[in-house]
Amino acid sequence: MPRPTAAQLAYGSATVIASTIVMLLLSQTSTGLGVAVISAAALALGVVVAVIVPAPKKTARTVRSNRASVPSGAPAARVPEPEHSLHR
Secondary structure (H helix, E strand, O other), X not given: OOOOOHHHHHHHHHHHHHHHHHHHHHHOOOOHHHHHHHHHHHHHHHHXXXXXOOOOOOOHHHHHHHHHOOOXXXXXXXXXXXXXXXXX
16 A cells, blocks of 8 residues: 555645534534544544545656666566657
8 A cells, every 4th residue: 555645644634633623613512422423533534535635646757767766787677658648
């Protein structure tokens, strides 16, 4: 599983904090069970938002820099060539 990006962490964390505060204010709950349920729901919502945030795509520059980092004696991994755009 790939590591989450900074954007995914930021959006997920902000969602958890904001949704917890909003749900606690709207529900006006004061019991421990109510706070636990709202916290669990906010955490689940934050995970969903973090997963939905698109990951950055690999660019041709990233592919070229990955090729340059392979030692000369090591067998090179097969990396697909980036497709050229017809729109320029």
